[in-house]
Structure formats: C-alpha cells, structure tokens
Amino acid sequence: MLLENTVAPDFTLFATPDQKITLSEFKGKNVILAFYPADWSPVCSDQMALYNEVRQYFKQYDAELFGISVDSKWCHLAFSQSRSLHFPLLADFEPKGAVAQQFGVYDDQEGECKRALFVIDKEGIIQWSYLSPTAINPGADGILAALSNLKTK
Amino acid sequence: MSLKIAVSQSDHVQGNLNAGLTIVEYGDYQCPYCGAAYPVLKKLMKEYGQQLKFVFRNFPLSEMHEYALAAAIAAEAAGLQNKFWQMHDAIYENQEQLNEQYLFTLAEKVGLDIQQFKADIRRAELTDRIEADFQGGIMSGVNGTPSFYVNAKKFEGGAEDLYQLLGE
Numbered sequence: 393m394l395l396e397n398t399v400a401p402d403f404t405l406f407a408t409p410d411q412k413i414t415l416s417e418f419k420g421k422n423v424i425l426a427f428y429p430a431d432w433s434p435v436c437s438d439q440m441a442l443y444n445e446v447r448q449y450f451k452q453y454d455a456e457l458f459g460i461s462v463d464s465k466w467c468h469l470a471f472s473q474s475r476s477l478h479f480p481l482l483a484d485f486e487p488k489g490a491v492a493q494q495f496g497v498y499d500d501q502e503g504e505c506k507r508a509l510f511v512i513d514k515e516g517i518i519q520w521s522y523l524s525p526t527a528i529n530p531g532a533d534g535i536l537a538a539l540s541n542l543k544t545k
Numbered sequence: 546m547s548l549k550i551a552v553s554q555s556d557h558v559q560g561n562l563n564a565g566l567t568i569v570e571y572g573d574y575q576c577p578y579c580g581a582a583y584p585v586l587k588k589l590m591k592e593y594g595q596q597l598k599f600v601f602r603n604f605p606l607s608e609m610h611e612y613a614l615a616a617a618i619a620a621e622a623a624g625l626q627n628k629f630w631q632m633h634d635a636i637y638e639n640q641e642q643l644n645e646q647y648l649f650t651l652a653e654k655v656g657l658d659i660q661q662f663k664a665d666i667r668r669a670e671l672t673d674r675i676e677a678d679f680q681g682g683i684m685s686g687v688n689g690t691p692s693f694y695v696n697a698k699k700f701e702g703g704a705e706d707l708y709q710l711l712g713e
Contacts, residue, residue: 436576436606437689444608446683476608528701531688533546 393496393508396519400512401494406465407480416516422455422542423512424535427497427505429526431463431471439529444477446532453539458482461505462489511538546686546699556600557629560590566597568707569694571604571682574616574636575643576690582704583637593711601633603678604690612643617675619648622665623657631655
C-alpha cells in the first residue's frame with residue numbers, strides 16, 4: 393500500500409457512463425480516495441452513504457471525494473441513484489482493479505478493492521493513507537484529522 | 546475509537562445518573578436498525594437501568610432518510626418541554642408511520658403544548674445542537690447507525706450484544 397510522501401499515481405477512470413475523471417486534473421485541490429470492496433452493502437452502516445452525509449465537512453478543507461471499486465459504471469450509476477450520492481464513484485473495471493493495484497490495495501483473492509483511504513494534497517502527494525479491515529467501515533474521523541493536518545502544515 | 550465529546554449536563558440522559566457505567570447511542574430516528582435496537586434497549590434499561598446511565602445523541606442520516614432531521618428536531622423540541630424521552634420513544638414506537646405531519650400527531654399524543662412546539666421547532670438552537678451531535682459523532686468515529694459507546698469507548702456491536710454484555 394502506498395504510504396505518505398509518495399506521489400499519487402495518475403489514473404483515468406469512468407465516473408459516469410459517458411464521463412471520465414483524471415486524477416491529475418484535480419491538482420490545486422485536496423483529494424480523498426476511498427477504495428471499497430463493492431456497491432450495495434447494507435444501508436445504514438454503508439461507508440459511501442456516510443461520506444455522502446459528511447461531504448460538507450470535506451468541502452471545508454477544499455477536498456474532492458471519490459469512491460473507487462471494481463464495479464462497472466452502470467452498477468455505480470444504479471447504486472449512486474439509489475443512495476442519492478452527491479460525489480463520483482469511479483469504476484476500476486477495465487483492466488479490473490488496475491488502479492487499486494497501483495495504490496497497493498487490490499485483494500486478488502476476492503477480486504475486489506480492499507477498504508483503503510488516501511488523502512492527497514494539492515500537489516498530488518499522498519499525505520495520509522489507511523487500510524481498514526474489510527468488514528469494518530472506517531468512518532470519516534481519520535480523513536478529517538488528516539485534512540486538518542494538511543491545513544496546519 | 547473513543548468518544549470525543551464527554552457526556553455532560555446538556556445531554557439527554559436516563560437511568561441512574563450516578564452510575565459508573567455509561568452507554569451513549571448515536572442514533573437516527575428513521576434508521577430501521579435503530580428502530581430494531583429500540584425495544585432491546587428498552588428491555589436493557591428495564592433490567593439494568595439502575596446500574597447504568599444511558600445517553601442518546603442525534604446522528605440523522607438526512608440524505609438517506611428524509612424525515613430523520615425533522616424527527617430529531619421534534620424530539621429536541623419536546624425536550625424543551627421536558628418530554629424528550631417520551632417523544633423519542635413515541636417516534637421509535639411508530640417509526641413506520643413517520644413523516645412530518647405525523648410528528649405533530651405524536652407531539653399531541655405525548656401531551657406537548659402544540660403552540661409552543663410549533664414555535665420551538667423553528668428555533669435555530671435545535672438544529673445547531675443536532676449538528677453539533679452529528680459532528681461530535683463523526684469525530685468520534687461513528688460509522689453508521691446505531692453506534693454505541695461504552696464508557697466512552699466505541700462498542701463494536703449492536704443492542705443485542707450490549708444486552709448480553711450486561712448479563713455477564
């Protein structure tokens with residue numbers, strides 16, 4: 393898993409069925425990458441649904457949030473609509489898990505992303521990363537603490 | 546993970562206020578898992594209420610649950626008339642019927658002064674308080690609802706697990 397002070401590998405992934413997002417286009421903003429195993433986990437403790445509620449706190453730190461899993465762009469679209477998510481879910485779908493592998497957070501036994509968080513600063517450097525046990529939703533406190541540290545650096 | 550906001554006078558508390566054991570719940574009034582936890586917590590308080598202090602804090606997942614915030618405001622407004630727990634219980638006991646209009650029905654049912662209630666639900670202090678609960682929850686590592694803390698330490702389990710813990 394990539395650790396702090398590493399340059400975040402650039403990537404381009406589908407965010408919607410007809411739109412791709414490239415990480416390096418977000419230089420000048422802080423970026424949160426939340427790799428997660430799969431869409432459609434149980435509702436009230438779902439990590440993406442929680443981040444959807446916490447968006448405004450991330451915004452205070454000028455941070456853009458992206459969820460990433462190996463689900464397809466169409467699956468993401470349905471999931472996103474069903475949970476009214478207001479941030480992009482990126483499809484690490486083809487070649488499967490390639491971006492997760494670059495970040496060192498691909499679980500090749502399950503064929504899914506591990507549950508991992510990265511906070512990347514405005515220059516594109518990873519400033520914080522965290523690998524969570526797959527079954528445990530890591531919450532948002534670690535991300536917020538990392539963003540708060542960026543501000544004081 | 547530990548509780549970042551200590552239990553204080555401003556919290557909604559029931560049970561034995563001098564007990565050495567404190568359980569804090571971060572809950573959402575529309576969350577079905579909180580609804581399922583409610584009768585278990587009721588049973589737990591009935592049997593062990595003398596041994597512990599129970600605190601409820603707001604964690605409305607407003608994007609997911611359209612009436613969660615309105616319900617939280619209604620319970621806080623009832624609190625201004627010293628009927629927080631009555632309203633809290635009434636909402637969970639009728640969770641399936643929850644909507645904005647129904648909250649007024651419940652307010653009458655628990656015997657609130659309705660004119661006062663209608664004025665109070667517009668007060669900014671109530672939403673500020675709910676927001677502060679939510680923010681404190683996030684910083685304490687709340688990752689879904691319900692989330693429980695036992696003596697300020699995050700409890701990785703549900704209401705049934707809490708009940709079992711107390712039985713030991």
